[in-house]
Amino acid sequence: MxxxxxxxxxxxxxxxxxxxxxxxxxxxxxxxxxxxxxxxxxxxxxxxxxxxxxxxxxxxxxxxxxxxxxxxxxxxxxxxxxxxxxxxxxxxxxxxxxxxxxxxxxxxxxxxxxxxxxxxxxxxxxxxxxxxxxxxxxxxxxxxAQDSTAKAAASIESDPIEGSSIAPTPVGTSASTDPVEGPPIATADSPPTPPAAAGVDRGGDRRESSPTEAEPAPASAGPAHRSIEDLRAELAAAIASPAVEVDPTSAESIRRALRCGPQRARQLRDEHTTTTAIEPNQSSPIEARPLAPIGTGH
Structure with missing residues (x-):
């Protein structure tokens, strides 16, 4: 030294x-x-x-x-x-x-x-x-100018835009920016729309289902190993649980709560909207009236 x-x-x-x-x-x-x-x-x-x-x-x-x-x-x-x-x-x-x-x-x-x-x-x-x-x-x-450009590029690389930084959608409002890609909303005169087949998804999140092989759905496997039935069950549990804040009418809220892809989040949102629109119309519009006894006057 x-x-x-x-x-x-x-x-x-x-x-x-x-x-x-x-x-x-x-x-x-x-x-x-x-x-x-x-x-x-x-x-x-x-x-x-x-x-x-x-x-x-x-x-x-x-x-x-x-x-x-x-x-x-x-x-x-x-x-x-x-x-x-x-x-x-x-x-x-x-x-x-x-x-x-x-x-x-x-x-x-x-x-x-x-x-x-x-x-x-x-x-x-x-x-x-x-x-x-x-x-x-x-x-x-x-x-x-070269130094300023290099500093700007370095700051962009060190602070990437992450999906978790998106502001959550308030409960009770729908995300108007999400494109509607699912089935149309059923009316009172239309029959209920059957849910999508398990293992088939739209866009880039498509998976093939096998009749002899069941899809595993462990809790720690991550969003890529869950079927649509698992996501439906998790969404229902999240809606019923007061500890989880999820807006079933917002695809972004569903995606953040279930940690799934945007395609499946929109499908779950559309299915929930369809189910909500059909449930009030399950009962028959014709009200049953008691029949008058035979032989009595009207």
Whole structure:
């Protein structure tokens, strides 16, 4: 543990001295280049104060472009433009330093192409810097949008929508959003509708029944191993039990109480609705009247 701590401390000091050395080299190079470019600007007609803009436009721009070029988070387009801008700025700075020293050594008058070229450097540097700033801003916006999309996708995956989060339907109301797929409700003049065959269900919850093999219905087997008769019996027991809150007219309430599929819940709801509509009409509408004794007058 002591060895690891010592190596970490040594590595930290190594990076510190490395950064200090890079800063010293950069500052000395900028100072030497700035002196030559400043003198070149004076030779081409710049004033005492404005002549300092030439070394800033070249040396500082080369340093900024190099930072954008080597940035690990920069996009490919921004990195390519920064690389080209850095190389161009370095080439112009080298040409300016070499030209000034040559003209000063041989006492040559400044030719007009040099004057025109030096005068065009500041506006060109301004346009290049603005373009680099726009690329960096667009790259930052793109990375922020990607981070927001990734966070939204992660929050959706960590908080899935579960069926148990659906608000329960109040007792005494019917779920109007459930499509009616069962038999039509019988009227007073229509005969009772026989219940669906055991082992046959609608939609994707269909099971085959065998005349020689009875379907097991253990209490812990889960909804996939219960027949429709078992579900009918459980629904009747749930309706009769005051401890269970179930609305037989709501498929969602039946599904949550019996833990069955939505198809069977709708079938049980339709059967209960049909049975409820038929029960008041079981008695004959013709009332029996006592017969009068034979031989008596009416």
């Amino acid at each position: 002591v060895g690891v701590t010592e190596r970490s401390r040594t590595r930290g000091w190594y990076h510190v001295w490395l950064r200090v050395g890079i800063a010293v080299i950069a500052l000395s190079a900028i100072a030497a280049s700035a002196e030559a470019l400043y003198s070149l600007a004076l030779r081409t007609g710049y004033g005492t104060w404005t002549a300092a803009s030439l070394p800033v436009a070249l040396d500082v721009m080369a340093a900024v472009a190099a930072l954008a070029w080597l940035a690990p988070v920069a996009a490919r387009r921004c990195r390519g433009y920064a690389r080209g801008l850095c190389l161009v700025a370095v080439a112009l700075a080298i040409a300016g330093n070499a030209g000034h020293k040559s003209m000063a050594l041989y006492a040559v008058d400044t030719p007009w192409p040099v004057v025109v070229s030096v005068a065009a450097i500041p506006p060109a540097a301004l346009a290049a810097a603005v373009h680099l700033a726009v690329l960096l801003a667009a790259d930052a916006d793109h990375r922020e």
